[in-house]
Amino acid sequence: MARDAWIGLSTRIFVAACTACAALATGTACAATISAVDDAGETVTLAAPAQRVISLSPHATELIYAAGGGAKLVGAVAYSDYPPQAQSVPRVGDNRAFDLERIAALKPDLIVVWRHGNAQQQIDRLRELHIPLFFSEPHRLDDVATSLTRLGALLGTQKTAAQAALAYRRTIAQLRTRYSLRAPVKVFYEVWDRPLMTINGEHMISDVIALCGGRNVFAALRPLVPTLSTEAVLAANPDAIITASQGATAPDQPLPALAHWRAWPQVQAVARGNLFSIDGDLLTRPGPRIAQGAAQLCEDLDRARSRDASTAN
Known part of the structure; x- marks a missing residue:
């Protein structure tokens, strides 16, 4: 390439670069994505x-x-x-x-x-x-x-x-530090009762259960939200049964959504009164408020631990 042509091309490249830099500096439209x-x-x-x-x-x-x-x-x-x-x-x-x-x-x-x-x-x-x-x-x-x-x-x-x-992240880390190594609690999470449905270990709610030191008794099932029988729950004999409600339910109030389990008093969760309902918006929506739902679930599982200890004594 001739010297003059090279100088001309270099000049055009330099001007174009300066124009792009100016656009970035002034906030005007540019090619950046x-x-x-x-x-x-x-x-x-x-x-x-x-x-x-x-x-x-x-x-x-x-x-x-x-x-x-x-x-x-x-x-x-x-x-x-x-x-x-x-x-x-x-x-x-x-x-x-x-x-x-x-x-x-x-x-x-x-x-x-x-x-x-x-x-x-x-x-x-x-x-x-x-x-x-x-x-x-x-x-x-x-x-x-x-x-x-x-x-x-x-x-x-x-x-x-x-x-x-x-x-x-800080809230989740604090909950994990506080609860994850406490005495394990066997948990059955009920998604729906007709048909009876739960969640497996790949579901975020199962993450929440583990965060709180719980163990999802149906973690190994497939698919993500499997259907199961009442007999399977009786055989698993969970320490706590949890479900989601439309609104927060006081821990010691009757829970109509889980009332059907009272027909099986031989189940540990029923015998010890460990039937818990948590505001579904805080537990089933995978957004920031799931940290609030996790805090409530952790408190419920701690309540189940205390009832277990009092029963043992």
């Missing part, structure tokens, strides 16, 4: 932090608010009721049936999808809108903090998200 890996293992890339976000799961709504992106939420599904301000966000259907026209009209630049909770056919139609999708489905307690930081990156709220993740 942001990305995060979602719970489907896919990399979600945006040209700039999301400004108009739609949540298609109540737990995702909680994660978005906790990560600092609540003001950017322009649509959410039914039952997105926490924090309280989420109740005023326009609805775009529920987890099974989306209003696709409404979603498109809201012009989102990011949609947070519940990976296995939203119907696949609906997800396929969402893809046709060519709007970035972030699949959210935390499986383990530690995944909640990871979800916060990843969403914070896409929302441009990294500082708030990092603080929320740190606070969550």
